[in-house]
Amino acid sequence: MPAPQPNRKHESKIPRLVSTLLDWFLQNARNLPWRHTHDPYAIWISEIMLQQTQVKTVIPYWERWMRELPTIQAAASASPARIHKLWEGLGYYTRVRNLQKAAQQIVEMQYSHLNSCRRRGNESQTKKKPKTPHVVSYKFPDNFDDVLALPGIGRYTAGAICSIAFNQPAPILDGNVIRVLTRVFGIGENPREKKTNARLWQIAEGMVLHASRFTHHVSRPKARTRDEDENEDEKAYACSHLNQSLMELGALVCTPRNPQCEICPVKKLCVAFRQNRVEDLPNLGKREAATARYFVAFVVERNGRFLVRQRPAGIVNAHLWEFPNVEVAAGILPAVEPGVPPGGKNADTFKPVKISRKIPGGKMPPSMAGGTPATTRLAHAAKQLGLEPHNAKPLCTVKHSITRYRITLEAFHVRFGGRSATTPKPPAQARSARPSENNGVWLTPAKLDLLAFTSAHRKILGALKT
Numbered sequence: 001m002p003a004p005q006p007n008r009k010h011e012s013k014i015p016r017l018v019s020t021l022l023d024w025f026l027q028n029a030r031n032l033p034w035r036h037t038h039d040p041y042a043i044w045i046s047e048i049m050l051q052q053t054q055v056k057t058v059i060p061y062w063e064r065w066m067r068e069l070p071t072i073q074a075a076a077s078a079s080p081a082r083i084h085k086l087w088e089g090l091g092y093y094t095r096v097r098n099l100q101k102a103a104q105q106i107v108e109m110q111y112s113h114l115n116s117c118r119r120r121g122n123e124s125q126t127k128k129k130p131k132t133p134h135v136v137s138y139k140f141p142d143n144f145d146d147v148l149a150l151p152g153i154g155r156y157t158a159g160a161i162c163s164i165a166f167n168q169p170a171p172i173l174d175g176n177v178i179r180v181l182t183r184v185f186g187i188g189e190n191p192r193e194k195k196t197n198a199r200l201w202q203i204a205e206g207m208v209l210h211a212s213r214f215t216h217h218v219s220r221p222k223a224r225t226r227d228e229d230e231n232e233d234e235k236a237y238a239c240s241h242l243n244q245s246l247m248e249l250g251a252l253v254c255t256p257r258n259p260q261c262e263i264c265p266v267k268k269l270c271v272a273f274r275q276n277r278v279e280d281l282p283n284l285g286k287r288e289a290a291t292a293r294y295f296v297a298f299v300v301e302r303n304g305r306f307l308v309r310q311r312p313a314g315i316v317n318a319h320l321w322e323f324p325n326v327e328v329a330a331g332i333l334p335a336v337e338p339g340v341p342p343g344g345k346n347a348d349t350f351k352p353v354k355i356s357r358k359i360p361g362g363k364m365p366p367s368m369a370g371g372t373p374a375t376t377r378l379a380h381a382a383k384q385l386g387l388e389p390h391n392a393k394p395l396c397t398v399k400h401s402i403t404r405y406r407i408t409l410e411a412f413h414v415r416f417g418g419r420s421a422t423t424p425k426p427p428a429q430a431r432s433a434r435p436s437e438n439n440g441v442w443l444t445p446a447k448l449d450l451l452a453f454t455s456a457h458r459k460i461l462g463a464l465k466t
């Protein structure tokens, strides 16, 4: 596809826009912990955490990560269990696995480079004893293409790291920036379309290139202290500030709903504001309809221990822990109201429902099963997991969203006593004496706390403790 042609109208607006945004950022930048550093590792961690996640949620996670894994080598050598625990609750766990892969890649490449340099040095000085590079400080790459080649880093993240940490004129374009640019420049085409997307990248690039030529940008953002900036020339960070100002304006002023145009620093330059098109932009086309999904989970307790299992690799929330659960067909619902036992308000025990036919795919329409919808749902889920729900009690209902899915997860508490002949058997999948990620393990509440759970199952664990 040919590169989009520069638009003269856009070009003429860029100098004023950049200058206004830089001034505004210096006065209005939020005091965020990663804004107190130019360390590319720290900025990288913040950028990965901020993908799909709000700033206020990220702050404590970022602070804890930087305390516990303050260097690239610490991130590279941490156990998978530790990195998942540090990420627990942030969601989109592929991010943290890619982050660790990238850290390992940086360490491996620099370690082998260092070793080969040392080997060459030793060959020419054969009398000297060879040294092992055991204490090495690994550096985050500062070349845009090298950064982009790392796992989990796309064009936006590479641009953010290179501009914020190294003040390179690398553009950025994420949801916030798209919103600001489509509104300011009055772009009515869908930004997801290739041509429009390329045009937006071109505008973003034009802006950051212009910022890189700025010479009078000498004050510091309020978020940074004089001590931190001692001997540091803030005009050297105009690219960083320009990119951050676009993100900041999108997050604080030019928000998706109810943007604060009246106090917006660029309203005089904004086409959408002038033409009363703010609500229409960006034009993201039709949203995909939300799909409801229903799951039933069992908190199975035996002698003070609980059965949990680890999700296998290659699926959503891989490597995280959860209580045994199964998806049930939407037709089997509606869901039980929280706090109402299956079978009605007066029922406190639950009798198994006879299920006579096996349904392909594990989903069963209500017409094919006996009992009330609630008992059917519970019995169906229990059978899938090899449980006999004699005394299942409702524990909680958790509602959450993953992408376009609106998920309802009903949790039931099932207690098994000692090993008497009348005691119902624990789930078939958990009878093995040897724990493994497939058949689940029995753990005390204290041990459960050390595992990284999916957010929904962490809420179930919370409900169990109350």
Ligand code: SF4
Pocket (backbone or CB within 6 Å): 180, 183, 184, 253, 254, 255, 259, 260, 261, 262, 264, 265, 266, 267, 270, 271, 272, 273, 278
């Ligand atoms: Fe956004 Fe309104 Fe500012 Fe335009 S004037 S950039 S629509 S907040």
